[in-house]
Amino acid sequence: MSNLYELNYIEQYYDGKKVLSVDTLYLEENQIIGFFGPNGSGKSTLFSLLSFICKPTKGEISFNGICNKKIDLETKQSIVIVPQNPYLLKRTVFDNIAYGLKLRNDTDNLKEKVYEALELVGLDTNFANRKWSQLSGGESQRVALAARLILKPKVLILDEPTAGVDTNSAQLIKEAILTAKQKYNTTIFISSHDHNWLNHICDRRIALFQGNLVENGSVNLLFAPWEKNKEGNLVKVFSDGQRLTIANSESKKRDSVMMINTEHIDICRKDCDEMQNENTLVATVCSIYQQTNENHLLVEFSISGMNFNSKITREEMKKQALLPGDKIFVNINLSGVCWI
Numbered sequence: 001m002s003n004l005y006e007l008n009y010i011e012q013y014y015d016g017k018k019v020l021s022v023d024t025l026y027l028e029e030n031q032i033i034g035f036f037g038p039n040g041s042g043k044s045t046l047f048s049l050l051s052f053i054c055k056p057t058k059g060e061i062s063f064n065g066i067c068n069k070k071i072d073l074e075t076k077q078s079i080v081i082v083p084q085n086p087y088l089l090k091r092t093v094f095d096n097i098a099y100g101l102k103l104r105n106d107t108d109n110l111k112e113k114v115y116e117a118l119e120l121v122g123l124d125t126n127f128a129n130r131k132w133s134q135l136s137g138g139e140s141q142r143v144a145l146a147a148r149l150i151l152k153p154k155v156l157i158l159d160e161p162t163a164g165v166d167t168n169s170a171q172l173i174k175e176a177i178l179t180a181k182q183k184y185n186t187t188i189f190i191s192s193h194d195h196n197w198l199n200h201i202c203d204r205r206i207a208l209f210q211g212n213l214v215e216n217g218s219v220n221l222l223f224a225p226w227e228k229n230k231e232g233n234l235v236k237v238f239s240d241g242q243r244l245t246i247a248n249s250e251s252k253k254r255d256s257v258m259m260i261n262t263e264h265i266d267i268c269r270k271d272c273d274e275m276q277n278e279n280t281l282v283a284t285v286c287s288i289y290q291q292t293n294e295n296h297l298l299v300e301f302s303i304s305g306m307n308f309n310s311k312i313t314r315e316e317m318k319k320q321a322l323l324p325g326d327k328i329f330v331n332i333n334l335s336g337v338c339w340i
């Protein structure tokens with residue numbers, strides 16, 4: 001799979017304050033990439049750079065190998081964004097959806113194209129004559145999406161497409177996105193606070209925290225669903241029946257994502273009884289990597305099909321002599337985790 005975007009040493013400042021910092025990020029073509037992160041973590045800022053609406057304060061973004069300073073209008077037009085709270089023209093649904101093609105003087109078979117776009121987002125062709133003011137929140141969001149899909153964009157960026165949207169519309173938006181990926185080979189970036197919805201739709205997951213990237217792989221992300229126990233605490237139930245109870249998590253929602261730094265995970269061979277407590281999990285070592293310039297090894301392990309990473313010192317590794325396939329005990333230092 002080839003890289004569509006390459007970001008190098010990006011920094012974005014507002015009023016002298018750094019709000020985004022990305023050392024390197026490669027985004028592949030024809031993938032749905034989900035961006036997770038709490039309010040103010042920099043998702044919209046990153047989207048404004050990826051859509052070339054804003055220039056980064058520092059660093060470079062290349063698109064298809066072309067540096068952001070040299071991107072032409074045609075390329076920019078192939079990247080479309082549906083912002084948070086998308087704006088509809090005070091006209092009919094037809095006019096809204098046809099607007100982008102008219103701007104591009106591409107008006108052949110306009111009616112068929114508008115109808116096709118409406119169908120793609122699960123709206124009846126009768127909607128074409130409705131005014132912008134006669135739509136529900138979910139329908140408005142789908143009209144805004146249809147207005148972008150009609151352009152068969154190379155990149156579609158959706159900033160919170162499910163905010164304030166009913167469940168049915170959220171499902172129809174998901175189907176439209178999957179169709180766009182398949183039918184038009186569109187690369188799609190999505191942010192959503194509906195973590196469950198986003199987690200199901202995307203091929204790759206990236207999290208942002210206080211303007212920094214934390215990607216699944218370098219940091220461990222434990223996704224929803226969570227169960228709640230009698231005390232109201234979140235419990236992760238793995239598919240093999242193992243349970244991880246998070247103390248003092250009553251205030252967390254069941255679709256939260258837990259971020260666990262590799263440093264906050266201790267591992268040891270399954271026979272090391274001194275490490276065992278009621279939250280100890282049993283995992284299988286998948287692979288062991290040497291980290292350059294570090295006195296540590298990165299151990300990738302799986303808990304019933306979910307992969308995590310932990311670090312182990314070389315001395316400890318010598319003692320434990322772990323190999324791929326070995327069973328290990330895993331303890332997560334829950335006081336050091338973050339929630340998004």
Ligand SMILES: Nc1ncnc2c1ncn2[C@@H]1O[C@H](COP(=O)(O)OP(=O)(O)OP(=O)(O)O)[C@@H](O)[C@H]1O
Pocket residue numbers: 014015019037038039040041042043044045046084
């Ligand atoms: N135009 C602007 N001027 C000044 N500060 C800004 C501007 N746009 C965003 N910020 C600040 O940059 C930071 C990142 O904001 P951003 O909107 O990118 O976050 P976000 O992850 O998209 O948040 P949300 O989930 O609430 O949409 C925030 O602290 C925000 O206040």
